[in-house]
Amino acid sequence: MSCSAIYLGLRNPVLASLSTVCTSDLVFSRSKMFSPSVFHTMSPITEHLYLSSGAAASSANNLHLKGITCVVNATMTVEKPRGTLSHIRYIHIHVDDAPHAQLQPYFDIVADMIKQEKLRGGRTLVHCVAGVSRSASLCMAYLMKHEHLTLKDAHDYIKARRCVIRPNLGFWRQLVNYEYRLFGKNSVTMIPSNIGWIPSIYEKETRNMRW
Numbered sequence: 648m649s650c651s652a653i654y655l656g657l658r659n660p661v662l663a664s665l666s667t668v669c670t671s672d673l674v675f676s677r678s679k680m681f682s683p684s685v686f687h688t689m690s691p692i693t694e695h696l697y698l699s700s701g702a703a704a705s706s707a708n709n710l711h712l713k714g715i716t717c718v719v720n721a722t723m724t725v726e727k728p729r730g731t732l733s734h735i736r737y738i739h740i741h742v743d744d745a746p747h748a749q750l751q752p753y754f755d756i757v758a759d760m761i762k763q764e765k766l767r768g769g770r771t772l773v774h775c776v777a778g779v780s781r782s783a784s785l786c787m788a789y790l791m792k793h794e795h796l797t798l799k800d801a802h803d804y805i806k807a808r809r810c811v812i813r814p815n816l817g818f819w820r821q822l823v824n825y826e827y828r829l830f831g832k833n834s835v836t837m838i839p840s841n842i843g844w845i846p847s848i849y850e851k852e853t854r855n856m857r858w
Contacts, residue, residue, distance in 0.1 A: 700776060750821055816843075816846075
């Protein structure tokens with residue numbers, strides 16, 4: 648069974664519809680998902696949304712080939728690539744990948760921007776340095792707000808397409824708060840564990856861990 652089938656199943660019609668998009672790119676993404684090269688590729692999340700590292704976002708040619716019309720750079724250091732096409736909107740959000748960093752104030756801004764770009768027929772690339780924490784968190788916020796997925800489903804859906812995602816614990820807390828603000832309930836909560844507070848979806852994998 649494919650990774651996406653394991654994570655998605657048929658329990659959510661939104662997930663089922665999203666899982667049909669970007670077929671050729673998704674096949675390539677799955678073939679690379681356990682390789683170090685995943686850090687140098689743009690992972691298709693939906694037909695109009697990609698997630699990547701700063702390295703993958705640094706090529707104007709790659710942006711052109713994927714049809715990217717908007718880039719969200721969620722880093723402190725990565726600069727706009729030289730030769731970026733003039734029609735590409737470029738937004739730089741200066742946020743550190745640290746538990747104390749405040750990413751939540753950008754959830755609505757970025758989610759709405761991705762939605763607007765979709766309505767214009769464009770494609771958005773969200774990236775940070777590694778394509779693991781900041782950019783993944785922003786994409787999860789988008790899927791919650793505009794695709795109406797729970798936080799758990801948003802995480803599992805993206806992880807099926809980019810297996811290396813892992814928001815830091817501070818971003819998890821902010822995502823949990825955001826989910827409650829959107830839906831009035833939580834599919835993921837922060838729970839105590841042997842290694843400190845963790846999101847509940849990590850409970851099984853950390854059960855036997857110790858500091």
